[in-house]
Amino acid sequence: MTVLVIAEHDNASLKGATLNTVTAASRLGGDIAVLVVGSAAGGAVEAAAKLAGVSKVLVADSAAFGDQSAENVAAQILAVVGASGASISHVLAPATTYGKNVLPRVAALLDVAQISEIVGIESADTFVRPIYAGNALATVKSADPVKVITVRTTAFEAAGDGGAATVEQITPVADCGLSKLLGRELTKSARPELGAAKIIVSGGRGMGSGENYQAILAPLADKLGAALGASRAAVDAGYVPNDYQVGQTGKIVAPQLYLAVGISGAIQHLAGMKDSKVIVAINKDPDAPIFQVADYGLVADLFEAVPQLTAAV
Amino acid sequence: MKILVPVKRVVDYNVKVRVKSDGTGVDIANVKMSMNPFDEIAVEEAVRLKEAGVATEVVAVSCGVGACQETLRTAMAIGADRGILVETDAELQPLAVAKLLKALCDKEQPQVVICGKQAIDDDANQTGQMLSALMGWPQATFASKVAVSAGKATVTREIDGGLETLEIALPAVVTTDLRLNEPRYATLPNIMKAKKKPLETIKPADLGVDVTPRLTTLKVVEPPKRSAGVMVADVAQLVLKLKNEAKVL
Ligand SMILES: Cc1cc2nc3c(=O)[nH]c(=O)nc-3n(C[C@H](O)[C@H](O)[C@H](O)COP(=O)(O)OP(=O)(O)OC[C@H]3O[C@@H](n4cnc5c(N)ncnc54)[C@H](O)[C@@H]3O)c2cc1C
Numbered sequence: 001m002t003v004l005v006i007a008e009h010d011n012a013s014l015k016g017a018t019l020n021t022v023t024a025a026s027r028l029g030g031d032i033a034v035l036v037v038g039s040a041a042g043g044a045v046e047a048a049a050k051l052a053g054v055s056k057v058l059v060a061d062s063a064a065f066g067d068q069s070a071e072n073v074a075a076q077i078l079a080v081v082g083a084s085g086a087s088i089s090h091v092l093a094p095a096t097t098y099g100k101n102v103l104p105r106v107a108a109l110l111d112v113a114q115i116s117e118i119v120g121i122e123s124a125d126t127f128v129r130p131i132y133a134g135n136a137l138a139t140v141k142s143a144d145p146v147k148v149i150t151v152r153t154t155a156f157e158a159a160g161d162g163g164a165a166t167v168e169q170i171t172p173v174a175d176c177g178l179s180k181l182l183g184r185e186l187t188k189s190a191r192p193e194l195g196a197a198k199i200i201v202s203g204g205r206g207m208g209s210g211e212n213y214q215a216i217l218a219p220l221a222d223k224l225g226a227a228l229g230a231s232r233a234a235v236d237a238g239y240v241p242n243d244y245q246v247g248q249t250g251k252i253v254a255p256q257l258y259l260a261v262g263i264s265g266a267i268q269h270l271a272g273m274k275d276s277k278v279i280v281a282i283n284k285d286p287d288a289p290i291f292q293v294a295d296y297g298l299v300a301d302l303f304e305a306v307p308q309l310t311a312a313v
Numbered sequence: 314m315k316i317l318v319p320v321k322r323v324v325d326y327n328v329k330v331r332v333k334s335d336g337t338g339v340d341i342a343n344v345k346m347s348m349n350p351f352d353e354i355a356v357e358e359a360v361r362l363k364e365a366g367v368a369t370e371v372v373a374v375s376c377g378v379g380a381c382q383e384t385l386r387t388a389m390a391i392g393a394d395r396g397i398l399v400e401t402d403a404e405l406q407p408l409a410v411a412k413l414l415k416a417l418c419d420k421e422q423p424q425v426v427i428c429g430k431q432a433i434d435d436d437a438n439q440t441g442q443m444l445s446a447l448m449g450w451p452q453a454t455f456a457s458k459v460a461v462s463a464g465k466a467t468v469t470r471e472i473d474g475g476l477e478t479l480e481i482a483l484p485a486v487v488t489t490d491l492r493l494n495e496p497r498y499a500t501l502p503n504i505m506k507a508k509k510k511p512l513e514t515i516k517p518a519d520l521g522v523d524v525t526p527r528l529t530t531l532k533v534v535e536p537p538k539r540s541a542g543v544m545v546a547d548v549a550q551l552v553l554k555l556k557n558e559a560k561v562l
Contacts, residue, residue: 069479070442070452097472101454104407104442113408113527116437126531131435136339139531146458178451179481184468186475195473199561224562236492240472242457249351249431249491251473257561267329274539278559280551295542295559298551308548313562 001030002084005054006077006093006102006304007046009036016196019158022051024151025092026159027121031055033088034165037076037172039066044157045167050161063170068098074105075173081110081146083170089124089145095150095252096195103150112144117252119155133248135269153195154254154275187241189228194246197227199257202246202273205233206283206302207261213239216303217261220310230252231263231271247272262302265290282306314461315370316359317423318393319414320352322377322384336532350382351429353391354489357496358459359427360392365396367461368425370394374417376410378402382512389507390499396512401524403517407435409524416520418448423484425466430455430488445486453479454488490520 003025008015018034025032033056034048041061048057060076071094081088091106093099095117104299107114119137120128122189126141127149194200201221207213213234221228229251230244240254248271263269264286265281271278281294291297298305324330325345333340348356362368373388375381376399385396399413418426428441453459453468457476458523460467461483469478471490499507517524545551555562 031348100438104439108443108446114439136332136533138533140528179479182478184477243475247477278561297544312552
């Protein structure tokens, strides 16, 4: 039996989420093969081959994969599963916007269910996943021959190095030609990625404006070497770009320390950060629900408290 | 051009659900039900395309129990022209819904299907992508901006690193993210008008679709609770606690 892990990468390197997905794969039993669908993805392939526990890296290289379109990537995964002669028991991808975009297509075309955002593995066919914004955990058993799964990366450690997988080039599928990438606007930042950061400083509507957010929160994040996050309200109000959003429908994070500043603590926000090791809340409203999940709560005006904190750490 | 918008009846986003003590699921008896918020955004987008003269008809579809009629009426109050209820008491999983929608797409021949990116009950985030794959159509998920012109759509998508813009050929499936639009409130006259709009009810069997679930839920439990924390008096105390007690600084 083989567990196929779909690598998320930018050709030059693997995305960190792939490493957590490999760890989830290692809990299922069987060989682990990583599939890299890309265009001149040598860097990503090399990194995948070094991962502990990975026995094979399959490489489908084609200029058509430059866009990483869901249609093309799914078609390639389907071809690999088909060619394996039923030896692939599981297909895993990280539950990132990349994995969520691609894997349901694969499941539908295999005529199997897709199991979203698993946080636990009970056995090769039984998995735990959050529902209702993480207010309940469901244990589900799949009756399908191939299990197609996205993995919540915060629930599994990152796989380390130490492997020496064989690398096999496979024939790329033809371009579906259904969609064309016109452009990407990626947020550039010298700060750590939200998904990988040990400390996250997150701001909500209480920040009042994008200028305040930058003037008040960014210095604290810089001093702590932290990533910056936000509530939906802060993103909707245009204080920060969309990829800062933490929550049920944004990013799921679980850092060592999560500082929620001027965030009320709606269930949709809590869904994205309540697995953090230590939560600190700074809010001027003593009744804000965020205090119910905070390890340390400070009732204060953030415009006074945050600069003090920046000076003190 | 016809737009099809699937809408799901879910527990209202303001309700904090309770897990049933026997572990079989969450208690949805007597809780407020509403249209899935992402689907409301989808209906709004479709109606705006109609108001802009791009679309000619907006058809709302719901799959589930009889009470989903209310969800369809809400969609029609926002501006959908008619509703189709695929009625069943059976548990419907995303693959089954995608197959029902495929059968309806084969019949109705829409140019665009606009779905919510995820339902806030099962948080699956699958149906739109599955439908697109089954139809062999392109997809543009997690949309924050949609422009439709002759035979194609230009869609800006929210992705982990920022934004990306795709051009897709029609017919296609688009799934909505939060920032695509702000749905209007249905006015009373429009709610009254919606009651008179056509609503057709069919069964999964009429569409020849087997909706048998593929996943069995063995149990549903509450997640581990965080133990109650402490309130600190000032920043100095907070820093001390973080350094000495939590040891995270
Ligand atoms: C379908 C759906 C999906 C959603 N997904 C998400 C999601 O993924 N992530 C998410 O975050 N939200 C999400 N939401 C939105 C969520 O319900 C809340 O509306 C949002 O989280 C509120 O953001 P906030 O806490 O910043 O704003 P508010 O609720 O307005 O809270 C602002 C807080 O700032 C405090 N404050 C104000 N001024 C100061 C000051 N000077 N000093 C200290 N404190 C101050 C106030 O006391 C208040 O508690 C979603 C909603 C829906 C319907």
